[in-house]
Amino acid sequence: MTKPYPLLFQPEFKERVWGGRALEQFGLDIPEGHIGEGWMIADHPNGTTSIVNGELAGRGLDEVREQFGREWFGSKGFSEVNGRFPLLIKLLDCNDNLSVQVHPTDDYEGLPKGELGKTEMWYVLDAKPDAKIIYGLKEGVNRETLKEAMENGTVMDQLQEVSVKAGDTFYIPAGTVHALCAGVVVAEIQQNSDTTYRIFDYNRPGLDGKPRELHIEDSLNVTAYEGSGATTMSTEGTAPGEWLELAKSPYFVVEKGVVSGAWSLSTSAESFTIVVVCEGQGTLSWDNGSIDYTSGQCFLLPANLGAYTLDGQSTVLRSYLP
Template sequence: MSVLYPLKFTPAYFEKIWGGQHVKTVLNQDFGELMNCGEAWLLSGLEGQNSVVCNGDFAGDELNDLIETFMGDLVGDEVFNRYGERFPLLIKIIDPLDYLSIQVHPDDELAQEIGLHNGKTEMWYVMHAEKDANLASGFNRDITPQEFENAIKDKSLGDMLNYEKVQNDDVFFIPARKIHALGAGCMVAEIQQTSDTSYRVYDWDRIDRFGMQRQLHIDEALATINFKKEDSGKVKYDKKAKNSTVNLVSCPYFTTNVIKLDAESALKKDYSELDSFVILMGISGSFIVSYEGGTELVKAGECILVPNVVNKIDIISNEECKLLEVYIV
């Protein structure tokens, strides 16, 4: 039996100018002395923000150190050959009390031209939506770079975007180069490439506690944005399916499925044909991961990393629960 086991990690909490309180009030997580928690990073291999294991024999070890030691046994041979010791995904919870900036992220090609590892394609799963919560994603018509610049100057950029009212369990796919802004009262799970690069194009004229506006990145955005009309990226799927695995997003960077379990039920998973780690993230309720060496409890707002060599697990629910299943193919 391998020494590797399903790994849990200590989350990192970040205060944001737009941050809310749902990480505490909905997910019952304590973010300490922060005024708010705009982002909770559940699993990260980003430089300077490596997640730290909090369960079992490897408690206290950093994720990327374990990848260096166990390589493909932990993340999958193909994943290790492609990404090396840098964990390829960043798993977050984002909780806005106010709109995030209108922003865009570079794709791999643009990112690598300026010395970054990769771009940032992402998806959102709505964990908790307040009444009238919405988001913006994609242009509602083709525009030119000059129209874009003019709209920033006269503060009409928002009129060019698609808006979607959101409800719990809605899903949105946001590829790199797509303009977007997450709205107030919309707490989401974000699955993304490992990158912290965002180009702000409009920040609603906000002033921080020091009386300053945040930096914008207009030139970078002009070189990045897809100016063509796009839909919002809302994903259609069977929200009523239970006790089964339903695909949400499949792209070169990640595959994400949702699993909804009735109370006191179980789902057997066999990953022996998959050459990848698997992340299970709790959305609501709680579940138990049972494997050859033991069990681990995962609550809403937590995640667990199932190593590539752990092929068979049971996902067991004592209560009705929802979770995301994420891997790379």
């Protein structure tokens, strides 16, 4: 019988017109090209990650989910909509501006079959001095003014820009108009969805040389004009050995922790735990093993793992289901 242990995966890398080479800073062996996304823990038709450590090496996350089910992923760990793993964990390299976009809720009628809505959060791992993001609409923008701006090319005048630095965090519920801009590297925790509606893409060609599709009607339909509940915070000064809550949604809780020496923790029977190593290194140990960790790695800890210890000097994110 396979005992539960922390799972580490081979990322699925995605070339994007806005991507670059920044994920190499984490020691990741990324393919040639403009790599914008590393899907670190994924169970989706557009990318499924495979385990690289321990007894289950070579098995996909989908296979492990099917074999070990609720015991490993917790009583809350199944998506009742499509059976897949409920979250998607990414690292993003924004070498150029991403398209201005918005994501639907789970109940949007236009969703592709089997797809979920997309509520997400970003933790900024690295940012150039003048880096910024687009985060929400300006006061008073409604469907009519946004539609008019989309038609006459003045969308950028309707959007809020926010300066960012490493350690900032942004919660982005479905319906929030947003875009990462050039010069940031982020960790993203999101619902397991790959549905994006583009509002504006800077009139640039895609990787195939043709303009990328815009989704005017869907975007106008799903945007939360009265506010979506988006929140942001700086996480400077997080005390070692204490969890700081960054985002809490119906789909995930994300907390930041600073590891300084040994920190004894435990999983819960209700949910798996995901640990994203933002910086530093150390050792992750449990009752019958240990593994060294370093920045950029993302571990899936089964719900039935129980007690575990993070040791070393590092900054981590912890995610689980609420």
